[in-house]
Amino acid sequence: MPELPEVETIRRGLAPLVEGEQITQLIVREKRFRIPIDKSIQNACFKPIQKVDRRGKYLLLKTSDDAGLMVHLGMSGRFYLLDPAIPPKKHDHVDLQLSNGKILRFHDPRRFGLMLWIEKQLDQHALLNHLGPEPFSEPFSVDYFARCLKTSKRPIKLAIMDAELVVGVGNIYANEALFQAGIRPERPAHSLTLKEIQRLHQAILDVLAQAIEQGGTTLKDFANAEGKPGYFQQKLFVYGRENLDCLKCSKLLKSLRMQNRATVYCVGCQG
DNA sequence: AACGGCACCTGGTCGC
């Protein structure tokens, strides 16, 4: 389901509702995730959640600077904040009972997600440590971006989707950013000119910022903690529009598959 | 060492 804008939307929705609360009971109905849930998750109980943080597409419910729940929504993960006594439905795998009486319910049909209790050095966890810079952080500079691309032969679309280069750019926003920058997705990364690199850098920031502003992209069932959908899908220029007319130049949008992911571009706009 | 391929899952949709 989520790329960075969706996770950030969830984080912003969740923060005011769960910060300061503690988990009074943690019910695990299904523990088979990308990494299985083990008993240590019960250690998350009875400690106030100080902060809801995000690193890449990981959500961090921190009970201290060092410890907390690390959550990933995978492709299909979702949170619901519910009044108690609403019975769980299919794929409602974990309930966090909060001290304010609400239930934070984790739903994930495909179970590509994860929920782990990390006791120490949460920020340095192996799953976070190898991640590249946050797109809106100072280390993700044009200079850094240019250096990364200079030596890489792989297609530019795959480069910008690589979380070791920059976090948060998934399939939707990779397609959109390349369209906005006017660059074909198959171009070898090192073939981009400095001008193109600057345009793409800006396009990544613009696309992500706009998507966050719109509350993310709702394709099937994405919704924030309050159950509201996102609206960025109304601003998609290429993703999901293969064989339709380009909204800018009216040429037919072409599609191909890269790493088995749908890739859509405009032969007119993306020189 | 960088990079492509694949596996991990369930559910929805489409064509027959």
Add this chain to the structure above:
DNA sequence: TGCGACCAGGTGCCGT
């Protein structure tokens, strides 16, 4: 209505 094929917003690991 049923069935199989294929598709879906992610990512870590494996082999080359």
